[in-house]
Amino acid sequence: MIVVIVCAVVVASLALAVWAGRAGRGGGISEFLVGGRSFPPWLIYFLAVGEVYSIGTMIGFPSGIYAQGPGYGVWFLGYILLAYSLGYFVAPLIWRAAKRYDAMTVPDVFGRHFASRPLELVTCATMLIALIPWGQYQFIGLQVVLSALGLALSPVQCVLIAGVVAFCYLVVSGVRSPAFVSILKDVFMLAAIVAVGLAAVLAGGAGTERASAPVPATATMDGNALTFALTTIVFQSLVFYFGFGGSYVFPARSERAVKSSTVWMPLYMLVYPFLVLAAYYGVRHHPGLENPNTVFMVTARGLLPDWALGVVAAGAALSGLLVLAATALGIGGMVSRNLAPNVRPAAQRRWTTVAVAAFLVLGAVLTVYASTLMLTVLNLTYMLLAQVVPGWLAVLYARRTAAGAVAAGMVLGVVLAVVLYVWQPSLGGVNSGLISLGANMLVTFGGSAVWPGPARPAVARHGSPVLGRGGRLRGAQVVAEQVAAADRQGAGDADHRRGG
Amino acid sequence: MIRSRASVVIGLGVPVVAVVAGILVLAGNPTLVFGIPVVFCWMFCCFPLTTACLWVSWRFFDSRHYRQDGER
Numbered sequence: 001m002i003v004v005i006v007c008a009v010v011v012a013s014l015a016l017a018v019w020a021g022r023a024g025r026g027g028g029i030s031e032f033l034v035g036g037r038s039f040p041p042w043l044i045y046f047l048a049v050g051e052v053y054s055i056g057t058m059i060g061f062p063s064g065i066y067a068q069g070p071g072y073g074v075w076f077l078g079y080i081l082l083a084y085s086l087g088y089f090v091a092p093l094i095w096r097a098a099k100r101y102d103a104m105t106v107p108d109v110f111g112r113h114f115a116s117r118p119l120e121l122v123t124c125a126t127m128l129i130a131l132i133p134w135g136q137y138q139f140i141g142l143q144v145v146l147s148a149l150g151l152a153l154s155p156v157q158c159v160l161i162a163g164v165v166a167f168c169y170l171v172v173s174g175v176r177s178p179a180f181v182s183i184l185k186d187v188f189m190l191a192a193i194v195a196v197g198l199a200a201v202l203a204g205g206a207g208t209e210r211a212s213a214p215v216p217a218t219a220t221m222d223g224n225a226l227t228f229a230l231t232t233i234v235f236q237s238l239v240f241y242f243g244f245g246g247s248y249v250f251p252a253r254s255e256r257a258v259k260s261s262t263v264w265m266p267l268y269m270l271v272y273p274f275l276v277l278a279a280y281y282g283v284r285h286h287p288g289l290e291n292p293n294t295v296f297m298v299t300a301r302g303l304l305p306d307w308a309l310g311v312v313a314a315g316a317a318l319s320g321l322l323v324l325a326a327t328a329l330g331i332g333g334m335v336s337r338n339l340a341p342n343v344r345p346a347a348q349r350r351w352t353t354v355a356v357a358a359f360l361v362l363g364a365v366l367t368v369y370a371s372t373l374m375l376t377v378l379n380l381t382y383m384l385l386a387q388v389v390p391g392w393l394a395v396l397y398a399r400r401t402a403a404g405a406v407a408a409g410m411v412l413g414v415v416l417a418v419v420l421y422v423w424q425p426s427l428g429g430v431n432s433g434l435i436s437l438g439a440n441m442l443v444t445f446g447g448s449a450v451w452p453g454p455a456r457p458a459v460a461r462h463g464s465p466v467l468g469r470g471g472r473l474r475g476a477q478v479v480a481e482q483v484a485a486a487d488r489q490g491a492g493d494a495d496h497r498r499g500g
Numbered sequence: 501m502i503r504s505r506a507s508v509v510i511g512l513g514v515p516v517v518a519v520v521a522g523i524l525v526l527a528g529n530p531t532l533v534f535g536i537p538v539v540f541c542w543m544f545c546c547f548p549l550t551t552a553c554l555w556v557s558w559r560f561f562d563s564r565h566y567r568q569d570g571e572r
Binding site for chain 1: 508511512515516519520523524527528529530534535536537539540543544546547548550551553554555557558562563566567
C-alpha cells in the first residue's frame with residue numbers, strides 16, 4: 001500500500017512537470033534556467049517554499065532535535081524566519097542585479113558586474129563546491145525515506161531511483177518543474193507533517209510520562225549551545241538569500257513580485273509545531289535509534305496506518321526530489337554558462353542537461369560512501385555558500401571594490417571553511433562559518449580599500465525601477481546611460497562570448 | 501536602497517528583537533508546553549508576528565514605490 005501511494009504520487013508529479021513544461025517548450029537556455037524571468041508572485045512563493053522546505057524539514061530537523069537537543073531546533077527556526085525579514089529587503093536587489101546583467105546564475109552577475117572572467121570562475125567553483133553537499137543532504141533524506149518503506153532496496157538503489165526521477169523533472173521542463181511540482185509537494189508534505197504531529201499528541205503527546213528516557217533533548221540550553229544557536233541564526237539568515245536566493249529570485253517577473261511574495265512566507269512555518277511535537281515524541285518513545293536521521297519516519301511508522309504512512313513517504317520523497325532537481329539545475333547552468341568556455345547559446349541547454357546528470361551521479365556516490373547527520377551537512381553547505389556574501393554586498397552597495405580582492409577573499413573563505421569544518425574547534429560555541437565569512441570580508445573590503453578597483457554603479461543605488469513621489473519614474477532613466485556605459489565597457493565582451 | 505526607515509524597523513527590527521530576545525530569555529526556562537520546551541512556543545508565536553510586520557511594511561511603506569507588473 002505504502003509503495004503504491006508513493007509511486008502514484010511520483011508519477012503524478014512527473015505528469016505535472018510535463019504539463020508545466022508546455023508553456024516553455026522549445027525555449028532556450030533562459031526559459032530552461034530562469035523560466036524566461038516571467039514568474040508571478042504566487043509561483044515565486046511556491047518555488048521558494050518548495051526549495052526552502054526541503055526534505056531537511058521533514059527528516060533533518062527532527063533528527064537534529066533528537067540527536068543534539070533544542071538548540072538545533074531553535075537555530076533552524078530562527079534563521080529561516082529572520083532570513084525572510086532580511087530577504088524582504090535584499091531579494092528585490094538581487095533580482096535587479098540579475099536583470100541588469102541578464103544573468104541566469106550568480107557567477108554571471110559577478111563576472112559581468114566586475115568585468116572579470118577569473119572572478120566568474122572562482123565564484124562558479126565556490127558555488128559548485130558548496131552545492132555538492134547540499135545535493136548530498138537531499139540524497140541522505142531520500143535514502144532514509146525510501147528505506148523506511150520496507151522495501152528490500154539497497155542504499156545504492158535508493159539514491160539511483162532518486163537521481164533518475166530528479167533528472168526526468170529537469171529534462172521535461174527545466175525550472176518550471178520544481179515550481180509547479182512544489183505545489184503538489186506542499187499538499188502532501190503539509191498533510192504528512194500535520195498527521196504525524198497530531199498523531200503524536202493523540203498518542204500521549206510528546207509528554208513527560210517518560211521524561212527520563214531522553215538524555216540529549218533536555219528542555220533548556222545554555223553556554224555553548226545557546227551561543228551556537230544565536231550565532232548560527234545570524235550567520236545562516238545572512239547567507240540564505242545571498243547563497244541560495246538566485247534559484248528562486250531570478251525567475252520572478254519583477255522586483256514587486258519578489259518583494260510581495262516574501263511577505264507571506266513566514267506563515268508557511270506554522271507547520272513546524274507539528275514537527276517539533278513529532279520530534280519530541282520520537283525522543284521519548286524511540287530512544288537510542290542507531291541512525292537519528294530516521295526518527296521522523298520511525299515515529300510515523302509507529303503512529304500511522306499504512307495508507308497514511310504512504311502519504312508521509314510521498315510528501316518526504318517529493319520534497320527531496322524537488323530540491324535535488326532545483327540544485328542540479330543550478331549546477332548544470334553554472335557548468336554550461338560559466339565553467340565551460342565558449343559554449344554556444346544553442347548548445348547550453350544540452351550541456352546543462354549533461355552537467356545535471358553528472359552532478360546527480362556525484363551526489364549519489366557521496367551519499368553512499370559518506371552519509372552523516374543531515375544538519376551537519378547543512379552547516380557545511382552554509383559555510384561554503386557564505387563566501388559569496390561579500391561579493392554580493394560589493395555588487396549591491398559598493399562602488400570601487402576590486403575584482404581581485406573579491407576573488408581572493410572567496411578563496412580564503414572556502415579554504416578556511418573547510419579547515420574549520422574538518423578541525424571543528426570549539427570557539428566557545430560560535431558558528432565557525434562566521435569566522436571564515438569575517439576573514440573573507442576583511443580581504444574583500446580591506447583589500448579594496450588599499451587597492452580600489454574602477455568605479456562601478458552599485459546596483460542598490462542605481463537602476464531602480466521604483467517610483468518616486470507622485471508616481472513618476474525616476475532613477476532608472478537618470479542612470480540608464482551610466483549603467484549602459486559600464487555594461488559596454490565591462491561586461492560587453494562576456495556577453496558577446498556567451499550570447500546571453 | 502532603503503526607502504523608509506520605518507519599514508526597516510518594522511519589517512526587520514521587530515522580528516530580530518523578538519527572536520533574539522525571546523531565545524535569550526526563554527532558553528534556560530525548563531517549562532514544557534505539550535511536552536516541548538517553552539522556547540519553541542515563543543518561536544512559533546514569531547511566525548505570524550513576522551508576517552504581520554512584513555505586511556505592515558509592504559502595505560503602508562513600500563508597495564507604492566514599486567510599479568505594478570506590466571506597468572511601464
